[in-house]
Amino acid sequence: MSLRSFIAKAQEAGYLVTITREVDPYLEMARVINALDGQPVLFTRVKGSPYQVVSGLCSAREYFALDLCMDQSQLLFALVQALGNPITPQMVASAPCQEVVEGEMDLNTLPILIHLPDDGGPYVTAGVVIVKDPDHGRNMCFHRLMRIGPRQFAVRVVEGRGTDTALRKVSGELEVAICLGNSIPVLLAAAMSPPKGVDELSIANALRPTPLVKCRSVDLEVPADSEFVLEGRITRRSVAEGPFIDLTETWDIVRQQPIIEVDCLTHRRDAIYHALLPGRLEHKLLMGMPREPSIYAAVSQVCQCKNVLITPGGMSWLHAVVQIVKQFPDDGRKAIAAAFRGHTSLKHIVVVDEDIDPFNPAEVEWAIATRFQADRDLIVLEDRPSSSLDPSATHILGQKTRTSKMGLDATIPWYKPTGELRTREEREEFKKVGYEEVDVAVYRTFGEKR
Ligand SMILES: Cc1cc2nc3c(=O)[nH]c(=O)nc-3n(C[C@H](O)[C@H](O)[C@H](O)COP(=O)(O)O)c2cc1C
Incomplete structure (x- = not known):
């Protein structure tokens, strides 16, 4: 399913907000998207551009589930399956993304948003960049692009x-294809970091058939269903990039970054541009959710993993809750070490048992309150490579960011303070005691309001 078939599905399901009044991509559109955060929104009249703009299609887990025709609870397992079993996509000779080929083009015709008055320029935020690594083959990854x-x-x-x-x-320039207006499987796969040599487009294809077409001016293949494809070269020249609001909702620092020269634009006849609002739900969910399967896979190698959630409070990138079925006393500690391997940007991890719902922050906190002892269950790792997005980490220009990391094993402790192993019955005593359910209607007085 393409971006436009998702839009049709979202409309049918009653999720889509359609704005027919003209909206300016200079500041105004970002404000409207922000006000509607969490909802897919389609702008049909865009000031200064012939193209429509869509945003928010990845701003809730239910939209991914809608697109992939499954229940939300199945999403993690579908991603784990695709990550572990990529399928080479089929090549096609003609494609919707090449309905129009523009050699003589101007990026100013695209509705590229300026999000905030202090932005370094108009920013493409949902661009999926495809390059070929000389040793490992095709690589697909999101990169923000400042039009200069x-x-x-x-x-x-x-x-x-x-x-x-x-x-x-x-040594020289690197050929590049930038795909704009992608299907949800392509967006999810582009945000994953599979092992070197694993093709992200084959992961997208395993999620749902994603045929590819050869580019017109570079030796690269792109999803045939993309709305726009920009073909060009990453040069050896660089320029100041930024300021830009990142996932943290704070300003990222300005750095010298490579310049891309665009040589050719291909697109659908009535192409739709995807604008993703930096720092808001769509950005967060697309960053974090595709890392859950790699954490799940890593933890599954050392113990029985039941679920993984990258939590929104940790800007959907730095914090995770890992749910395990504990079978050995040190499973919680092993799960912490494995989760850090599964997503190297993770900073804080909480491991919980299967009776704790990772999606309920109060339950996770309850597990920390009733099962965790800092001197016994806290793992602190000092001075580790980490996310460049954490403002409190140590940032030295040209070097990998470094931070301290922490893992909380909030699973039921199998050892007593005396060092003796708890019996199964004694471990059960850590679980919440419930009341038997009743039908309250039977007890209410006739005429009572509540
Ligand atoms: C919305 C969004 C924007 C992103 N922007 C950038 C970016 O500007 N530069 C970058 O290097 N990674 C960016 N990323 C992260 C990469 O896409 C992501 O880490 C990817 O999985 C890296 O894959 P790779 O390790 O196979 O290259 C972004 C991710 C998302 C979801």
């Missing part, structure tokens, strides 16, 4: 990611 000319972008390339490693291996 009619055919130029500054691209933010985080150190150590697929695009960065490919760029370091070539």
